[in-house]
Structure formats: C-alpha cells, structure tokens
Amino acid sequence: MHGSPLPRAVGMTALSLGLVLAATGPVAADSPAGDLSPDQMAAMRSAFGLTESGVTELIAAQEAAAETESELREELGPDFGGAVFDVDTLDLTVQVTDRSDFGAVRAAGAVPELVDHGESTLDSVMEALDAAADGAPATVHGWYADPARDTVVIEAAPGHESAAEELAASAGVDADAVVVEESPGTPRTYADIVGGNPYYFQDGGDWYVCSIGFGVVGGYVTAGHCGDEGSDTWHDVPGTQQIGTVAGSVFPRSDMAWVDVTNPDFTPTAQVNDYDGGTVTVTGSTEAPVGASVCRSGRTTGWQCGVIEAKDQTVRYPRGQHVHGLTRTTACAEGGDSGGSWLAGTEAQGVTSGGSGDCTSGGTTYFQPLNPILERWNLTLLTG
The missing domain is CATH 3.30.300.50 (GMP Synthetase; Chain A, domain 3)
Known part of the structure; x- marks a missing residue:
C-alpha cells in the first residue's frame, strides 16, 4: 500500500484535535440540514444541482427513508429484498420476494418492487x-x-x-x-507519503499521512491501512508531537482502526473539519440507504459529494489485499484522504478506504462503514 516518498505534504482531515475552529452560521433549528456548514451545503448544491431548500428537502427525505427501510426490514423478515433511495424523486423503492407484501410497503410510504433474488x-x-x-x-x-x-x-x-x-x-x-x-480503474488505498502535517505514521522508515475519521470516547477512528496495531500516530514529521497509539487495526479483510489518544494536548470532539474555517457537528450514525447522498471530508480534496451506489462490496486492492463490507459511492477522493469522514447530512457513515480515479477525472470511492468499527471495539461515537 506504500510507495516511494513524495516531496509534498497532504494534511489531516475530519477531526481537529487541539484546534479551535469557527462555528458555522445559524440555520433554523427545525431544518434537517440545520447543522450543515456553508461549505458542505455548497458542495451538495453543486453535486446535485439543488437550491438550499432542495438540499434540506433531500436530507429530510433520506432520513425518513432510512427509518422506513429499517421498519420494513423488521416487519417483512425474509421477504425483504432490499431498498434503494432515489435522490431525484426522493422515493424509496423496497424490493420484496412475495407480491403479497406490496400493501405493507405502500402503507409505509415506499414503492414496492418484486424481485427474483x-x-x-x-x-x-x-x-x-x-x-x-x-x-x-x-x-x-x-x-x-x-x-x-x-x-x-x-x-x-x-x-x-x-x-x-x-x-x-x-x-x-x-x-x-x-x-x-x-472496471477501467484499479482500486488503490488513499494513504500517501508526505512530510509536514498532522496525523502521520511511519512504516519501514518512511512517513505516511491519513485523515482522521470521527472522534470517539478516548480517541478517533480511521482506516485500518493507516497503521498497524501498536504503531504511533503523530501531529508532525519527524515525530516530535505524538497524538496517540493505534489501539486496534484490521486490514485487509476489513479496513478499520481506532487510535487511543494519549497526548492530553489533543482532545477528541464531535466535530468534522469543513476546511472552510468551520466545523460540522456529528449527531449520530444512522446508516443511509443505497441511493442516498453522501459527502466526504479530506484535506487533499476537501468536501466531495456523491451517492451511495451499493453496500457490502468486496474490493481487491493490489498485492491480493481484499476488503469486504465496503460501501461504494460516486464521490471522488485522492491520496491522503484515507480514513476521512463520510456524512449523510450530519449522520456519520464511515471512513475512506480507497477507490479508483481522482477528483479531476472523477471516480469511484469506497468507505468502511462506521458502525461495525464502533461495535468491534465497543467504542462510543462523540455527538453533539
């Protein structure tokens, strides 16, 4: 996953440890987009061609769709065939394997579809x-x-x-x-060799950088390929100010890790850096459905938005490293973005794993879902 050192720096993303960032401007408290930063709002408007009210409506609709999907999954049991949200129509389509379930799906406000598998x-x-x-x-x-x-x-x-x-x-x-x-592009992880900015780690004498995902009690979560268990994470290069130690890491198979912050000068928060002088406050980790809009934060490429194309994808990275359970998206990312935050509105979704393409030509990016990371190590997500 590593190459030769590069003569450029790529910074930390997502969680601003030890820094105080300006708060975002006020938005109506009853708005489902009320906690979006101006930069995040602008990115979603650009990605989906929406007005500000359109973004608000989209987020509200997909939050409702996530609840409906969860309810129908429980109600229909083995007859539940899947669910897909449409960012254009704001409709949730729920697949079933038995036509007699159409009534229950319609009663829940979704569109039923009969499927074979x-x-x-x-x-x-x-x-x-x-x-x-x-x-x-x-x-x-x-x-x-x-x-x-x-x-x-x-x-x-x-x-x-x-x-x-x-x-x-x-x-x-x-x-x-x-x-x-x-698939014309070959997937790769987004860890990149840099020298000069926070959240660095060493491997074989070389310095690498990744992006911080989300603050948890005692530390933060990130991608597993961003450092082995027991390795140190640093705010600078050549490592004069340590942030913490990787307390758990899984890669390949999964791409998840969490860092135990041991330096009292760094305080984990519920904030995600918007790279526009402000922050986004994380409110939870409810998983958005397939088809929903998502935005990711990374210092290399800032805010980038797209839609969830699929869940539980298996991706094969170079050297036979395969990762299961990733979420596939249309948002782009580049080297140094690995480990960074993914949000659906203000709901935390996961951390950047890798992908193909870039933010000039476009591409596919995968993220490791957040909730399995929290469950694996019994972590508590910081919310506000």
Missing part, C-alpha cells in the same frame, strides 16, 4: 465470492450486491471479463445472479 440470495452470492477471494486474479477488481438490479456485479479489468466469470464458476454461484462489468 432479493437481499438474502445476493448476500449468499457475496459470501461465496468472498470465500473464493484468495484465488481471484488481480484483474478482478471486486464485487458488490446491486439491489437496484437484483444482482451481484463482478468488476474486472478491460478484456478480462472471462476471469470474473471463472471466479463465479469456481465459487459455485448461480450465473443468473451475477453480471460482469468492465
């Missing part, structure tokens, strides 16, 4: 592919369940679609439940 079947296909991941060639870039199309998508490098088909066959999955698509 559904979430349970797609999950089984994903599990089979994950089990066969070690034998997959480097030309297969990953796979994810696409509820909108009721299929699992396997991505392969141009001209290597047959390798993806062979993987599906070796995993013993139903060919009707998968499709193979060309």
